[in-house]
Amino acid sequence: MTSQLLASTLRVSTPLIFAALGGMFSERSGVVNIALEGMMLVGAFAAAVVTLITHSPWAGSVCGMVAGLAFAALYGLFVIRLRADQIVAGVGINMLAAGLTPFLCKILYDVTGSTPSIPIGERFQTAPIYLGWILVTICFLWLKYTPTGLWVSFAGEHPEALDAAGVRVNRARWIAVLVSGALAGLGGASLSIFLSSSFSRNMTAGRGFMALAALIFGKWRPLPTALACLLFGFADAVQIRLQGVALWGEEPVPVQFIQILPYLVTILVLAGFVGRSRPPKALGTPFQKE
Amino acid sequence: MRKFLQPVLAVLVGLGLGLGFTWIAGENPWCVVQILGKSAFGSGYDFGMTLFYTTPLIFTGLAVAVAFQAGLFNIGAEGQLTLGALAAAAVGALFRRLPWPVAPLLAGLAALLTGSVWGAIPGWLRAKRGSHEVINTIMLNFIAAGLASYVTLYLLKNPDTQNPETRAIGRGFLIHQFGMFGGAPVSTALPLAIMAAVLVWILLWQTAIGYEMRAVGQNESAARVAGIDASKIRILAMAMAGGLAGLVGVGEVLGNAGKFRLGFSPEYGFIGIAVALLGRNQPVGVVAAALLFGALHKGTANLDLETEHVTRDVSLILQALIILSVSAEGLWSWMKRRGDS
Numbered sequence: 157m158t159s160q161l162l163a164s165t166l167r168v169s170t171p172l173i174f175a176a177l178g179g180m181f182s183e184r185s186g187v188v189n190i191a192l193e194g195m196m197l198v199g200a201f202a203a204a205v206v207t208l209i210t211h212s213p214w215a216g217s218v219c220g221m222v223a224g225l226a227f228a229a230l231y232g233l234f235v236i237r238l239r240a241d242q243i244v245a246g247v248g249i250n251m252l253a254a255g256l257t258p259f260l261c262k263i264l265y266d267v268t269g270s271t272p273s274i275p276i277g278e279r280f281q282t283a284p285i286y287l288g289w290i291l292v293t294i295c296f297l298w299l300k301y302t303p304t305g306l307w308v309s310f311a312g313e314h315p316e317a318l319d320a321a322g323v324r325v326n327r328a329r330w331i332a333v334l335v336s337g338a339l340a341g342l343g344g345a346s347l348s349i350f351l352s353s354s355f356s357r358n359m360t361a362g363r364g365f366m367a368l369a370a371l372i373f374g375k376w377r378p379l380p381t382a383l384a385c386l387l388f389g390f391a392d393a394v395q396i397r398l399q400g401v402a403l404w405g406e407e408p409v410p411v412q413f414i415q416i417l418p419y420l421v422t423i424l425v426l427a428g429f430v431g432r433s434r435p436p437k438a439l440g441t442p443f444q445k446e
Numbered sequence: 447m448r449k450f451l452q453p454v455l456a457v458l459v460g461l462g463l464g465l466g467f468t469w470i471a472g473e474n475p476w477c478v479v480q481i482l483g484k485s486a487f488g489s490g491y492d493f494g495m496t497l498f499y500t501t502p503l504i505f506t507g508l509a510v511a512v513a514f515q516a517g518l519f520n521i522g523a524e525g526q527l528t529l530g531a532l533a534a535a536a537v538g539a540l541f542r543r544l545p546w547p548v549a550p551l552l553a554g555l556a557a558l559l560t561g562s563v564w565g566a567i568p569g570w571l572r573a574k575r576g577s578h579e580v581i582n583t584i585m586l587n588f589i590a591a592g593l594a595s596y597v598t599l600y601l602l603k604n605p606d607t608q609n610p611e612t613r614a615i616g617r618g619f620l621i622h623q624f625g626m627f628g629g630a631p632v633s634t635a636l637p638l639a640i641m642a643a644v645l646v647w648i649l650l651w652q653t654a655i656g657y658e659m660r661a662v663g664q665n666e667s668a669a670r671v672a673g674i675d676a677s678k679i680r681i682l683a684m685a686m687a688g689g690l691a692g693l694v695g696v697g698e699v700l701g702n703a704g705k706f707r708l709g710f711s712p713e714y715g716f717i718g719i720a721v722a723l724l725g726r727n728q729p730v731g732v733v734a735a736a737l738l739f740g741a742l743h744k745g746t747a748n749l750d751l752e753t754e755h756v757t758r759d760v761s762l763i764l765q766a767l768i769i770l771s772v773s774a775e776g777l778w779s780w781m782k783r784r785g786d787s
Contacts, residue, residue, distance in 0.1 A: 190521075191586070240773040243519050243580055247719050248769035255762025256467075265469050268750075268757050365584050372581060410600055418593035419585040426582065427575040435578070 161393055163292035166285050168396075171196070171343040173288040173366035176374070176381050177295050178224075178339030184299070184376055186312035186438040191231050192215040192340045193364025194253030199224040199344025201257040204254035204271045205264065207348075213280045217345040224341020225334055227253065232333040236326050239442040250364075259358050270356035271348075280350040283444025288346075289382070291339070296378040302376040308332045308392060312436035315443045331384030340364065375433045388418040453724050453731070453772060457738065460768035467763055471755040478760075481752050482745035492744065494630025498702070500740030501632075502527070502694040502711070504639035506718025507725060507732035508646050509565075509691035513579075513649055514727045516683030517663035522568060524690040524715025525590030526561040530692025533560035534595050534699040535706030539602055540616025548701050549618040557695035564590060565688015566681055573677035579684070582666025587715070598708050610708040621700045633701025637694075642690060643729040649686075650729075659683050691715065712743070720769045739765065 182189035207216030226359050231249050235241040258268045259326035265271060301306040310318040311328040319325050345356070348355045370388055374381030395414040402408050425433045465475035466487055486496045506523040513520035533556040543551065568582040595610070621634045649655035651727040661669040662679045670676050698710055724738070725731025746761035 175468065190580070218646070226454075234770060234774055238774040240770075243521070244719070244773040245770060247521070248714060248766045248773060249718075250766075251716070251762050252766035255759045255764075255766060258757060259467065259471070259763060262757050262759075263755060339486075340561070343505060362588060363590070368581070368587060410596050412592040412596040413462045416589045419588040419592075423571070423577070423582055423585050426577040427571050430576070 161390075161397060164393040164396070165386065165390045167389075168392045169385045170284045170288045171346045171351065171363055172367050172370055172385040172389060173292065173382050174284075174343030174346060174372045175364055176385050177291060177370045177378065178336040178343065179368055180295070180336075180376060180381055181332040181339070182310060182336035183439060184312045184436055185308045185329045186315060186436055186441065187232075187235060187329055187333055188335075188440045189231075189333070189336055190243060190247065190365070190368065191227070191249035192336075192367055193360055193362070194250035195224040195227045195231075195244075195337045195340035196344035196347070196360045196364045197250075197253040197257055197358070198227050199341030200343070200359055201260065201271075201355045202350040203345030204274065204348040207269060207274050208279060211278045211421040213278060213283075213349045216349050217280075217284075217342055220345030220348075221338040223345065224337040224339070227339070228333050228337020228340070231290070231337070232330055235442070236329050236333065237373045239444070242440055242442075254358055257317075257355070258303075268357065270359075271354045273354040274349060276353070279353060280346070284346040284350045289392045292378055292382040299378065304328070304331060309436075311443070312438050312443070313387070315438050315441075319443075329443070333388065340367075343367070350394075366418055369418055370424050372433050372435075373418075373425050376436060391415075391417050416436065447473040448724065453735075456724065456771040457768055459626060459771040460534065463767045464760060464764040467473065468753075468756045468760060473753050473756050478749070478753065478756065482742070482749055485748035485752075486741040486745035489628065490626060491628035491630050493745075494627025494632045496626075496737070496741045497632045497636055497743040498630055498697075498740075499628070499743045500736045501636045501639050501697045502714045503717055503721050503736035503739050504643060504733055505690050505694045506714045507721030507736050508642060508729065509687040509715075509730070510718045510722035511725065511727040511732050512646060512650070512659075512690065513565075513687040514722060516679060517666060518569070518680060518684060518687075519580050520565070520568075520583060520684065520687045520691075521580055521719065522565065522586050522688070522715070523718045524713060525583070525587035525717055526564045526688040526691035527694035527711060528587075528590045528594050529564050530557035530561035530688075531695030531699050531710070532597060532612075532696040532706050533557050533692070534600060535612045535615060536597070536621040538699065539613040539705070542616030542618075544616060544618050546618045547615060550621050550696075551702055553615070554618055554693070554696050557692045557699075557750075558689045559692070561686040561692015562689035562697075565691065565766055569684025571683075573680040575638055594706070595753060598706060601705075604705065611703075612706040613697065614705050619700055620704060621696070623701065631702040633697055635697030635701045638693065638696060640733065643692065645672040645732050646690075647729040648681065655679075655682070691718070705775040717743075720765050720772075723769060723772050764774050 163206040179192050199220035203216040203220030206219035234245040235242045245397050262268045311325050315325045335422040365446050370384035395411045398409045468478045469475045509523045510520050532551040537553045537556045568579040571577050572579045602612050604613045623633045658674045662676045721735040726736035746758045
């Protein structure tokens with residue numbers, strides 16, 4: 157029972173880890189990313205379609221990343237280039253993904269609900285779990301020890317200082333947003349070709365937002381964020397386990413209270429009731445050179 | 447002029463691109479337009495359904511617009527309307543015997559108050575704890591969904607059906623449905639929504655408190671210097687926004703379903719963001735934009751049956767494209783620069 161729960165925790169937290177790492181890049185560079193949800197969704201769709209065609213989950217996940225990247229490019233075009241409001245554009249991107257994926261599904265497979273299912277031999281078994289934690293390590297090192305990593309953080313904290321140092325702020329933000337989309341796309345891919353066996357309509361079901369919550373809970377830092385994903389994944393695993401189980405009396409356990417827990421702690425942490433989580437200073441502010 | 451032209455252009459760009467998608471899918475865009483028009487306005491019933499979808503969108507559009515005028519981004523209308531509708535249904539199911547005028551008033555008040563409280567929470571968090579309302583309202587949407595699911599499935603479950611819905615409300619709670627729409631559930635909620643738009647206009651542009659709200663929205667530090675209690679204004683604006691969203695429950699529960707159904711809202715709260723944006727956060731604009739999005743929602747519903755290749759998801763694509771083209775302020779100034787040179 158315990159080991160099963162542990163394995164299930166590692167599995168369900170994997171898409172969250174990818175997406176939260178993605179969100180971290182974007183937000184550390186000063187670009188709010190509530191579009192993670194949409195980027196995950198297109199990633200999940202593209203990964204399922206390409207895996208069905210090529211029979212290779214690796215090709216599928218690369219294409220999931222490319223799809224997330226493409227949506228991130230669209231998002232970047234609006235929020236960095238055209239200086240659109242980041243929340244509004246994010247809502248737009250999410251809606252576009254929610255509409256476009258079943259639309260394309262209908263064109264490709266003549267069904268709107270979901271893609272055909274992918275045979276078990278062509279899906280990932282455990283690889284994304286390892287990949288997730290390898291990426292956590294890489295992101296940690298990248299942000300901390302490489303010049304581009306530092307640019308990204310500075311673009312979000314002190315864009316003027318970065319600009320004065322001769323580095324183009326918006327270039328750093330572009331890199332961060334594109335990386336963010338690729339990672340979110342990979343997170344989506346791990347939903348459709350790892351956790352389940354096909355793409356289905358709106359299958360992210362709020363995981364992009366939960367990744368955002370984990371990011372806040374993890375104070376926008378790689379390791380704590382990954383741990384927050386594990387914690388939320390654990391809550392999810394427990395909730396799945398307890399569904400329909402009667403622990404006391406005849407009534408099944410109300411799992412809703414476990415479901416809302418991650419969102420509740422995020423509000424409490426952000427408000428400083430439990431610890432304190434402070435967003436990057438320039439988060440949400442478009443940069444324009446005088 | 448530009449104020450008026452820009453939203454119209456955005457809609458045209460969005461519709462044009464969206465129809466381009468249907469063309470790629472192998473449909474004749476002109477046929478799609480005809481289906482949309484016929485399905486949204488073709489008969490009394492169709493137009494009634496368009497108005498039925500318009501009603502909640504006026505409420506959620508106003509809920510976003512009021513907050514926006516006070517400088518706040520309310521992405522939480524979805525959660526506010528969910529709990530508002532749930533509260534109306536709970537009152538209706540628990541006090542089934544209440545007679546007509548009292549009953550709907552009480553249920554409407556419950557919807558309004560519950561929505562207000564749920565809206566005031568992120569307002570308070572922003573004003574007193576400094577945490578951003580965007581994240582908080584997103585989180586509160588999920589919490590509201592969880593709470594609604596718990597109450598519906600455990601506390602007020604309808605024993606006669608497998609559907610996730612609450613017990614039916616008493617007969618005295620049902621509000622008037624207009625007969626001229628061939629059975630489409632257009633109820634008193636529609637005039638209520640329009641009245642709400644008028645009241646919002648009066649409050650924001652004709653009263654001192656509305657002036658203070660807009661002052662905080664435009665320049666918070668200047669407003670503080672002028673002696674306005676920005677914290678109080680923020681909480682008040684979010685409470686109002688939440689109350690407006692909560693009133694969606696009146697049309698849905700008292701005017702249509704007669705109970706709370708889990709997942710009744712096709713994301714009215716999020717479409718409300720598009721409505722407010724397109725309506726430039728003005729009550730008149732909100733009503734007009736709500737009608738447009740209501741028509742789109744109803745119009746695309748028939749695409750599943752009447753076309754080979756496209757589905758009602760086109761409605762989401764169109765909404766997204768319209769949101770994106772409205773959002774790109776920079777796009778317009780960029781085009782203008784190109785035009786000038």
